[in-house]
Amino acid sequence: MQFSAGLFTIALAGFAALTSAQPHRHSHHGRAHVKPRDMYTAWVTKTVDQNGNPYAAPTPTPSASTHSPQENKAEPTPTSASEFSFASSAAAPTGSPTIPDDLSAGTNANKGVTGIDSDFPNGELDCSTFPSAYGAMPLSWVTKDGWSGIQNGNANDDHIGVCTEGALCSYACPPGYSKAQWPENQPLDGQSRGGLLCKNGKLYRTRDSYTKLCQAGQGTAKVENTLDKMIAFCRTDYPGSENMVVPLSADPGTTTTLTVPSADNSYVWRGNPSSAQYYVNNAGIDLQDGCVWGPPNGGRGNWSPLVVGAGYREGKTWLSISQNNLNSDAANFNIRIEAIGDAQCSQDCRYENGKFSTGDAVGCTVAVTGGVAKFVLY
Template sequence: MKFSTLLLSSSIVPAVLAVPNDISRQHQDQHPRDKRDVVVVTEYINQDGNVVIPPATSATQQQVATATLPGGAKDTTTLSPTATSTSSQSSDSNSGSTGTDSFEDGKIKCSDFIGSVSGVLDLTWIGLGGWSSIQDSNGQSATSCEDGMYCSYACDVGQVKTQWPSNQPANGASLGGLLCKDGYLYRTNKDNDNLCESTDGNVSVVNNNSNGEIALCRTDYPGSENMNIPTVVSKGGSQPLAVVNQDTYYQWGGKSTSAQYYVNNAGVSKENGCIWGDASSGVGNWAPLVIGAGQSNGETYLSLIPNPNNGDSANFNVKFKGDNLSGGDCSYENGHISSADGCTVSVISGSVEIIFY
């Protein structure tokens, strides 16, 4: 296990640990085609290597992330926390409306996709009628949104879905989206009338690379964990990056979760990149890089790791830019990340840009 030597003023940094194999197998059972089978959790440690609970949090609020990687690889990247501040984000023509529409239960047929709801994206290339995933109550994949199915959906850039049931399968699968009941769609989280909500992150992605647009593909979580939710940054453009608030968002087995983005080579479209790939494709779960993003107690971290499925270099470089970054050098240049296992930046205040060049 690798622990970072970087300590913030609080002398507390989080370290990433792998969950025992029995939990890993639970995830592997429902994820065919080399889907992710290692769950990674985050615990705080002090300079002596002892697990501690930050004074501002309780034991139940201790940061834990289900950031997982394909093929059984362990993410040993140290995630350094950071304070955040609100910052407006510039965006290009790929951005859309915010999810401000209230959703009425029992009004839309399960056979009709919810693309008319503001903030919801129609994932036509997935082949599920616009849905990001469809699952039965045990988390098994289905192809049609019909009675008893949980129909998950994607939200626009900088936003996350609000709907998932509080009762989750005992087998470790995750369910997200709307429930189809008696032919109509119903919310699974009655505490939120909107299907999408903007995140509070101060992170943007900038594409200064000359090889074309870049598709970052976030995993559909809770849901199938398919990396099919796109953040597409056109050449010369910028987009906000959704950073999950781990204190309020979906929890897996009582543990907080974070957002994970598989970063395709520049020039790969969302239709060709935000899918389950294979060893020969170099896309989706075989994309060259993975970015993690999470927030807890007003602190934000961003991790950059090489995808162990892909040994080829990406056709871009990556750097982090901000006025108040900590965490040491964290970059990807000429096919190499500044730290072999990955690296993390911390945003002490202000905003941060993830720049592809």
């Protein structure tokens, strides 16, 4: 599994920690290649290094110094020698996704989203029309027309800000949902592409097997904020440019659905289903300041202190909290994973006063069975 910019395929043994190692190459406004990764998963008991070679003990892999100083991307480190990854050979999970009922909770950027269950009409909307009438959530602080990323061949056109001829134009979906459009034929070099295609001045779906723009997650994770300040959760836009711009605003006193992709309908990279990664900013940083490529050592965006992961397979929800290895500073809040009702968590996983309950310096993971769990911010 050769991959030029590096890739960790993470494995799981028992209930070891889950993380999302995401190597990137990201250069300002004209980046030629943006390397993927949400969490890659395979039910195996080995890990591989960034060249796909098996090895025993994962070690930190800092981002390359060639990144733009404005846009240096974190690569969260695997947290143990045996970690989590979904294998393509494993049986697909059963059951239907739970559609969240809190799409307008708090002051999330998704207020006013409509048509999330409507089929997208191929070739009818002009490329200049952002498809908010079909569930897509515009991000005004990212691009001029609200796209979460614009890929044109090997170029990134976010700085242009509009969906141009031949481009793949990506979009955010509300909390509880994931982007459902990406080309089923992906580049052989391992890069990812995602979004709608602008062709002959009109927008077209790129995934023939799915007619909507957004698909529901498993509905098995929430975020509850007991603090008096909001916290910005910023999901990577993947497959695509992997900007960490897809927002969830955890507002004071609210509980909001966190998207948990199911392995049976998530994007598959070289046989491995993917899950979700969220950069978690310090309390008090708003979405427009937190869900961006942050300045070096700025403590926000890709430099935020914490990373949260979520995925679902075969009746288990896997949730993680990990330290962003670009930022060793403690977050200004605490966070724990807590089962709701009859659900059960495999172990205690919390980040409190800058330390993890498991004693691991990098992070912790739980397997949730029998229902729903929540990330409690306190």
